[in-house]
Amino acid sequence: MDPINRRVAERLRVLRKAAGLSLDDLASRSGVSRAALSQIETLKTNPTIAVLWKIASGLDVPFSELLGDAEAPTVRIERAAKARWLGGGRDPFRSRPLLGRIPGHRVEIYELTLAAGKSHDAQPHPAGSFEQVFVEEGRLVLGVDGGVHALGPGDAILFRADRAHRYAAEGRKAFRGLSTILYGE
Numbered sequence: 001m002d003p004i005n006r007r008v009a010e011r012l013r014v015l016r017k018a019a020g021l022s023l024d025d026l027a028s029r030s031g032v033s034r035a036a037l038s039q040i041e042t043l044k045t046n047p048t049i050a051v052l053w054k055i056a057s058g059l060d061v062p063f064s065e066l067l068g069d070a071e072a073p074t075v076r077i078e079r080a081a082k083a084r085w086l087g088g089g090r091d092p093f094r095s096r097p098l099l100g101r102i103p104g105h106r107v108e109i110y111e112l113t114l115a116a117g118k119s120h121d122a123q124p125h126p127a128g129s130f131e132q133v134f135v136e137e138g139r140l141v142l143g144v145d146g147g148v149h150a151l152g153p154g155d156a157i158l159f160r161a162d163r164a165h166r167y168a169a170e171g172r173k174a175f176r177g178l179s180t181i182l183y184g185e
Helices: 003-018 023-030 034-041 049-059 063-067
Strands: 093-099 107-114 119-122 130-137 139-144 147-151 156-160 165-170 175-182
Touching: 003 034, 003 049, 003 063, 023 034, 023 049, 034 049, 049 063, 049 119, 063 093, 107 165, 130 139, 139 156, 139 175, 147 156, 165 175
Parallel strands: none
Antiparallel strands: 093 107, 107 175, 119 165, 130 156, 130 175, 139 147, 139 165
8 A cells, every 4th residue: 555545544543533523523524435444544455545535635634634644744845756636546646745744834735636637526625625726748728617718838727625626637747736725714
């Protein structure tokens, strides 16, 4: 089992118990079945990014809380060679946490990739959340609130992320970019 999945399993159990939630309680709040939650906690399955977002929302914590990084040091370097990617395999959408768990702040930054011609439906983030996506390579079509927004290299978009949204990599080149998520109070 991947070390990141072990960390997620441990953090899920700790956060759920700290919130005083049973598996049934969290299932009700997150929309993830009790069985799936149990399988994640016992390392019997690798959760998708979409499932982890639902769990984070159900726990009312930033997504990075499930990754369980230690207290933020004075300096932290994220080496590309040791990248911890979420997703992948048959999932054409991958996300790598770059910045999160900064004491007193509720912001996260992720590197995103999406295979050419593929799409990814993102679950709503907690209430009051905003997301800004910056396109480094490829073309991104972002759907949110019934609107469709086409972006190319160097473009950025800011949107309410507390509602479902869809990423699509348009054209023959994969999308690569950065996502900054700002959580509400």
